[in-house]
Amino acid sequence: xxxxxxxxxxxxxxxxxxxxxxxxxxxxxxxxxxxxxxxxxxxxxxxxxxxxxxxxxxxxxxxxxxxxxxxxxxxxxxxxxxxxxxxxxxxxxxxxxxxxxxxxxxxxxxxxxxxxxxxxxxxxxxxxxxx
Amino acid sequence: xxxxxxxxxxxxxxxxxxxxxxxxxxxxxxxxxxxxxxxxxxxxxxxxxxxxxxxxxxxxxxxxxxxxxxxxxxxxxxxxxxxxxxxxxxxxxxxxxxxxxxxxxxxxxxxxxxxxxxxxxxxxxxxxxxx
Numbered sequence: 001x002x003x004x005x006x007x008x009x010x011x012x013x014x015x016x017x018x019x020x021x022x023x024x025x026x027x028x029x030x031x032x033x034x035x036x037x038x039x040x041x042x043x044x045x046x047x048x049x050x051x052x053x054x055x056x057x058x059x060x061x062x063x064x065x066x067x068x069x070x071x072x073x074x075x076x077x078x079x080x081x082x083x084x085x086x087x088x089x090x091x092x093x094x095x096x097x098x099x100x101x102x103x104x105x106x107x108x109x110x111x112x113x114x115x116x117x118x119x120x121x122x123x124x125x126x127x128x129x130x131x
Numbered sequence: 132x133x134x135x136x137x138x139x140x141x142x143x144x145x146x147x148x149x150x151x152x153x154x155x156x157x158x159x160x161x162x163x164x165x166x167x168x169x170x171x172x173x174x175x176x177x178x179x180x181x182x183x184x185x186x187x188x189x190x191x192x193x194x195x196x197x198x199x200x201x202x203x204x205x206x207x208x209x210x211x212x213x214x215x216x217x218x219x220x221x222x223x224x225x226x227x228x229x230x231x232x233x234x235x236x237x238x239x240x241x242x243x244x245x246x247x248x249x250x251x252x253x254x255x256x257x258x259x260x261x262x
Contacts, residue, residue: 054250
């Protein structure tokens with residue numbers, strides 16, 4: 001279900017991820033390739049793909065992050081730029097279509113369910129998360 | 132070196148962390164105990180300790196996060212509420228005393244260096260992180 005008046009979402013892509021490979025040409029880093037490939041994908045208009053350097057989860061690359069508005073933010077790891085573009089588009093689109101970032105568990109791509117590095121509370125903490 | 136006009140920092144503590152233990156009384160969860168203990172520590176005035184529920188790094192608990200202003204944010208794991216309060220106070224204070232959140236590597240507590248779960252870019256991305 002798509003809500004209206006959704007706040008924009010950033011899809012941050014770590015361009016320095018090497019997936020444990022020995023890569024001398026930085027432009028060929030898997031993170032860099034993932035960013036370029038995602039920038040060409042068909043996301044909702046409110047989703048912006050941005051390159052960043054290093055989430056410090058280097059052993060679990062490639063890594064992305066989704067955040068925006070007052071949503072919970074998520075870092076996801078172990079993404080393969082060659083095979084998982086569709087998964088990222090699907091997961092990020094579902095995420096965008098929520099106001100709080102909380103896509104129901106069963107509706108998240110399986111890879112997202114199994115490779116969540118961290119969930120970050122929104123800047124304005126929801127009442128039920130504050131004690 | 133302490134800078135002036137520093138923006139406030141939130142020290143978020145996951146209160147649901149169980150450190151892999153079988154704990155029936157939620158008030159006795161290590162995350163909850165860590166939050167209570169940190170709330171009584173002596174932080175700089177600009178640092179606020181807040182309770183949150185779950186960074187989804189449950190295998191690596193206890194977990195905390197520091198964020199604030201236009202700093203990079205960090206999630207740290209594998210923290211023990213019985214033995215590491217001083218480390219958290221030290222690391223969070225050093226973090227507070229930066230404008231960008233980037234405490235020089237050698238000045239970070241060793242536990243922070245070895246147990247960084249994720250580094251999150253600030254909402255306004257620094258120029259050198261955008262390509």
